[in-house]
Amino acid sequence: MSSASASNVSLVPAATSTATPASRHKYIFQANASDNVAVYYGSSPATRTGDLLVLCENQNVDIINLAFLMTFFGPSGYPSIYFGPGCAGSTPMQEMYAPGLSNCSTLAPEIAACQKIGKKVLVSLGGYSGNTSFSSDDQANQFAATLWNLFGAGNGENPELRPFGPHVVVDGFDIDNENHDSTFYQTFATALRTQYLNDLSKTYYISAAPQCPRLDASIPLGAMLEADFVWVQFYNNPSCNLDSVGFIDSFAAWASDLTSASTSPGFPKLFIGAPAWPGAGSGYVVGSGLETIISGARAQYRSNFGGIMLWDGSAAMMNVDEYQDNYLVYAKGSLVN
Template identity: 45%
Template structure:
């Protein structure tokens, strides 16, 4: 156990934090343990963590981190055990660093010190690192429609994430490798994350460890103007905690506190993967009443999730997402061009990184919800070539639809990269799933057209694709698609 490194005094603080962070519930099919920050501690489990305990822990953790850094530098990064340990240590380091950042007071209850809304915390997932306990279950579900246009289970009553990292098949690449993202590549793979049943079994960070994935789109910010006039975040089983403290004070109960997702975002971005937030979903409430409202909302999402600052808290702490995806499906495109232009303008406030905008229109043209002139100003457009009849991938009208979309998006210049959107499993959407043996021929046919703006493929969704090994020859569906793209 790695905590043998710490003294009794430091362990006292760790033990208290661990105790406070855990409670057992029976939502859904299995019991689960909630990581720190996901569930409010009960009063009888509180006591003060003293400043000497915090100082002692901080001193010893600094030495411990140095020791672990040296170990990883000399270890074989391709060893699965080392790779897993490195992911776990990275997550724990984010969690405990956040704890130290909030513990700078003489004496405070551990409940108030526990990470809530600042730097991105994360719980470590399995036994090799003793840490805030893991979570492993799914919760009672209702339904939220996805980009597939069909109902996907939504774990609306979940009080914490239920994702446990799963080991990928042999040959998925080194966990220590950092990807170089090329926004103009034709071989990128984008996946949604957050609303399917398998979200409970696959952590966001685990998906990002797979070299097959380039972009992850969190689903969804489903309501633009909810309680308190603020948006409502719903990531299904990935985050079911209460709103941030600041949000609750303003009645903005849809601004959730998602510390575990925050820690996993850090893992993703450290791997060079882009993490975006999707706005909408098939049953989202995503209509603008005026140009002024659309422009103001661009600032709102920038402040809460991008490079701005927010007085209602930030669900992912100090993490700055890499962009925003528009998946409105309400057949009311009014003011979305104004919104897109205003959102792009907010990006100029933070020149430290590149931000992106994407959209997920249906394949019938023109899309009834997202205006073409807005999409022409975006970076990526992953068209839903599924659940849409003749233009579905694999159907007789697919190639004609793809070619027409390519022309539409590039009519004013280079335009965005065009992605082929498809389901990741047979049950992920009623129509349009490509069997593993059909993936390579379909993508080869696309490449043979010579279309210059094809960017890759989008899947609904990543967790389903990672666990789908049916007929794949021992690979995951993610790997099958990536191999075909490259």
């Protein structure tokens, strides 16, 4: 995923909302469902202040990935982050000890509200231009602990370093490594799982976002098998783009990879990653065309199908057709029809 790929897009906001706020209904997240919609938030040109909560209140959205934590070992060995306009400046402690971190406390009440509704909020690690390599197993283990202490339920860091403040705990992490170096990533994914065992008060998730050409050059299959969700990017890869003749075969191969290699009946749920507007890159399909493509894939390979991932949610809300339906409406509709 990359924010730079969409700089020339023109998006038109809807005149009125087509979705009923999820907060008006009893919403229960189901990780094993086959109709979940995951979206990215924070790093596209369409991002607006307040969009995170608007996305969470949309009945067509289930999971939000905050994009991105783009450098693992930045200034003073701490990560560098940017999650959109909700991050501004730094706390005094961040300035002194971790200048790559930001004060994202504006997002804190939105994240808390999302979680109260029942939607899941993950921190996405990497992106197209991410600096996301490990030099050893020890470093991968160390970084998992750092993430847990900065964004999870850990208390091993000064709370003033936490980007979302001391009280917000996210629901997990999304592995979006795209640097073509998969070394030590299986160790890292396993280490995240180990950190999750330190807090059994709620369920924490891991997701992965490989490119559709197999095998992915940046995320090893072993790391994906630690994930709950794998949203394959079926875009910006002409051989297996969503609108290509190679899509179905690629989707089938991914479905087989994740089921046959798994040693557990709880294999990862496979999501179809799609661009939510033309400027996101190649492979874009108009909203009204999604159902035919998704139905064709689901008809043949249902066992581990989880839903759709969109890059990104803010653009999907603003991508409105002549019927005043936005792309989120079509994405969810393609899964439930």
